[in-house]
Amino acid sequence: MLTRRVSELSDFRVSYRRIECRWFCCVETWHWIKTIVQKDAEFDANYNDMVTSENQTIYAFNHTISRNKTEGVRVSVDVLSNKSESPILFVVRQKQGVLSFQVPLILRGLYQRKYPYYDVGRTLCQPPTRAASETQYFFVDVSTLSSQGTNYQLRVSRVESFTLQNSASLHHHPNLSFFSPSLTVSIQCPIYDLDNNVAFIGMYQTMTKKGAITVQRKDFPSNSFYVVVVVKTEDEACGGPLRFYPLRPDQLIDAGNRSKALDVMVSPAINLEAYVMGMLFCLGIFFSFYLLTLLCVCLERRRNVFLNPADMSPAETGNPATIISSSADNGSTMSSEAITDSATSTDNNYGYMERSLESVARSRQESLSSIEEDDYDTLDDIHSDKNIVRTKKFLYVADLARKDKRILSKKYQIYFWNIATIAVFYALPVVQLVITYQTVVNVTGNQDICYYNFLCAHPLGALSAFNNILSNLGYVMLGLLFLLIVLKRDLAQNRALERHDVNALECGIPKHFGLFYAMGTALMMEGLLSACYHVCPNYTNFQFDTSFMYMIAGLCMLKLYQKRHPDINASAYTAYACLAAVIFFSVLGVVFGRDNTAFWIVFSVIHILATLLLSTQLYYMGRWRLNAGIMRRIVYVIYTDCIRQCSGPMYIDRMVLLVMGNIVNWSLAAYGLIQRPNDFASYLLAIAICNLLLYFAFYIIMKLRSGERIKCLALVCILFTAVVWGFALYFFFQGLSTWQKTPAESREHNRDCILLSFFDDHDIWHFLSSIAMFGSFLVLLTMDDDLDTVQRDKIYVF
Known part of the structure; x- marks a missing residue:
């Protein structure tokens, strides 16, 4: 046999091949004579001996074990001299297993740095027995290859308080005597109690101050398991500070005195009744919205039947967000609310006289432009040249609702079909991936992979945190309810168009439901993907x-x-392409965004440029072109409007919105560039939400400024949604876990369940945010119901 030492090489490869020998060869045998001494040993006695390469000592122990009682045996070794020589090998032979370790015990930390330990303790797993009581033997063999004598001390003792009872607390010292805020806690059988093998079996997780593991009976058929606590060799594994280390990773480093005291508490998990109550509570909350919607539909129908019982038809019944039209004798229709208003008042909030049914058709033929005509309105090509229409100082919805309704309806239906297609192709690989994640966690037992709130993580089957998944049911159920409400409105609108209802044809905001269908589908997909x-x-x-x-x-x-702006809204393809770019940057930010200056500079520049381009698009209603002459036109506008005559902006309202939007977005871009938040996805989401809230506030303010009003149902939805959003955000910012830190640091934020002993703060965020999103959608659906009887040439564009 040829032995060759390879040293000081960064990489090497060992190749071998099979060689058949067809001759006999003489083998010289070396006999190494070693003195073997066996001693009968006792528990709790200190044995101070010396071992060399010439002798081997065997300590024989016997103890009585019971089938109904579990005891632990601790083997403690301390090397007293010659610590630089060859290590001492300790082999513990039991009835059904062998445990071996060397002293000094060399453990490896980050970057393969080596830490020697000369005071080592190992815990033995009790062998199983079928008898009520049985005496078993085990042996501790001590040997070394060092030619010089090495003194050591051996002590074998029974572990006190080895068995943890339910709801019992134990002040426990770890297997190795060293101190650190970083621990590994493992649930296992048999026992692996070293930093380099604690992950070999069972479930394990790192911790600093707090940790929790849920043990399921199905994982331990013997109805018993061992709780093993091992202190890490380095603090960096749990997010601790980096210390100074030698450059050579193979150099031994003194770990110092590392020890930690902790309390281990075993308490019973929730029973089946808690699971049932949690599921019934979740279903009950969201089914109540279905019942409330059905009740509102019945009350609305009863109200309309009471107001006009002769003309009310079952096909015209609505939902809580529906204005129901009633047929008049002359073939024209108007809402029951409009009838009531016209009977009690001759003037409404819009500053013009309520039109009679006969005047609606006549006014439709008389004018489709504003009552305040200017030079542009007198041109002959006003109906064909959109440049002239869109550059009027005061625009009305009739000016931007000229396209064929069937074409627009198909255009906006593409939103729904596209998002449905995206959802299918997006969700399938996501489901496959998370199933793989969960399988890896279950097979390896590594609970550092997933960032749960371990103090309130209730498993069910293969799922580790069923409660966090169940609480997402609200997004799906309320998204489906919103789709049903939109469908009801869509059917009512189609019936009105089929009977040539003047209000449906010429009054109110043009009703296109494709975006509403897409919003409901997106809410359902949010629930699925969040789960x-x-x-x-x-x-x-x-x-x-x-x-x-x-x-x-x-x-x-x-x-x-x-x-x-129904005629000039973005197409589905453009909109989804922009959203795809946002998601693309979200992925890049998660992967490369941490402390990457180049990425943040590029993203901030793109953010600001996109804001400027969108501002220009909105201000000029799409009547500008991005080409080689853009700079010349910008300079010309600045010269004529700012330098030559210093005139104010033509569209003041739009300018106010865009100036505020640019201030907000530039501030967010500066914040990201300076602070560089670790959670880039949440930062990007904050940008989207800030812009949405800004635009919504602008819409409400301009609606009230234009003399319009908000009906009672829409106002109730706005107030209810605002309150629910406030409570939802409170629970969202509780921060029960965070993947921006190490798993051990994340567990410091874990908290107990606060609702039915089943749901935590984040589950309540799921409940409230799904309700708040549903309410927000209802606000968008109902906020302009007051305009259903107002002609479009009287509704302002802003």
Whole structure:
């Protein structure tokens, strides 16, 4: 046999091949004579001996074990001299297993740095027995290859308080005597109690101050398990500070005195009744919204039947967000509320006289422009040249609702079909990936992969935190309810158009429901993908939880813009392409955004440029072109409007909105560039939400400034949604876990359940945010119901 030493090489490869020998060879045998001494040993006695390469000592122990009682045996060794020589090998032979370790015990830390330990203790797993009581033997063999004598001390003792009872607290010292805020806690059988093998079996997790592991009976058929606590060799594993170390990773480093005291408490998990109550509570909350909607539909129908019982038809019944039209004798229709208003008042909030049914058709033929005509309105080509229409100082919805309704309806239906297609192709690989994550956690037992709130993580089957998944049911159920409400409105609108209802044809905001269908679908997908994310939450799959949040924010802004600009709203392809770019940057930010100056500079520049381009698009109603002459036109506008005559902006309202929007976005870009938040996905979501809130506030203010009013139902939805959002954000910012830190640091934020012993703060965020999103959608659906009887040439564009 040829032995060759390889040293001081960074990489090497060992090759071998099979060689058949067809001759006999003589083998010289060396006999190494060693003195073997066996001693009968006792528990709790100190044995101070010396071992060399010439002798081997065997300590024989016997103890009585009981089938109904579990005891622990601790083997403690301390090397007293010659610590620089060859290590001492200790082999513990039991009835059904062998445990071996060397002293000094060399453990490796980060970057393969070596830490020697000369005072080592190992805990033995009790062998199983079928007898009620049985005496078993085990042996401790001590040997070394050192030619010089090495003194050591051996002590074998029974571990006191080895068995943990339910709801019992134990002041426990770890297997190795060293101090650190970083620990590894493991649930296992048999026992692996070293830093380099504690992860070999069972479930394990790192911790600093707090940790929790839920043990399921199915994982331990013997109805018993061992709780092993091992102090880490370095603090960096748990997010501690980096210390100074020698450059050579193979150099031994003195770990010092590292020890930690902790309390281990075993308490019973929740029973089946808690699971049932949690599921019934979740279903009951969201089914109540279905019942409330049905009740409102019945009350609305009863109200309309009472007001006009002769003309009320079952096909015209609405939902809580529906204005129901009633047929008049002359073939024209108007809402029951308008009839009531016209009977009690001759003047309404819009500053013009309420029109009679006969005057509606006549006024439709007389004028489709504003009553305040200017030079542009007298041109002959006003109906064909959109440049002239869109550059009027005062625009009305009739000016931007000239396209064929069937064409626009098909255009906006593409939003729904596209998001449905995106949802299918996006969700399938996500589901497959999170199933893989959960399988890896269950097979390896590594609970550092997923960032749960371990103090309130209730497993069910293969799922580790079923409660976090169940609480997302609200997004799906309320998204489906919103789709049903939109469908009801869509059917009512189609019936009105089929009977040539003048109000449906010429009054109110043009009703296109494609974006509403897309919003409801996005809400349902948010629930599905949020549930997938909470199967195993970590930084690599956080975009699953936020992707459709970007979709929802973008679709809401598009819907707000579409209300007053139906002809010039963005197409589905352009909108989804922009949202895809946002999600693309979200992924890049998660992967490369941490302390990457180049990425933040590029993103901030793109953010500011996109804000300027969008501002220009909104201000000029799309009547500008991005080409080689853009700079010349900008300079010309600045010269003529600012330097030559210093005139103010032509569209003051739009300018105010865009100036505020640019201030907000530039501030967010500066914050990101300076602070560089670790959670880039949440930062990007904050940008979207800030822009949505700004536009919504502008819409409400301009609506009230224009003399319009907000009906009771819409006002109730606004107030209710605002209150729910406030409570939802409170629970969101509780921060029960965070993948921006190490798993051990994340567990410091874990908290107990606060609702039914089943749901935590983040689950309540899921409940409230789903309700708040549903309420926000209802606000968008009902906020312009007051205009259903107002002609479009009287409704301002802003």
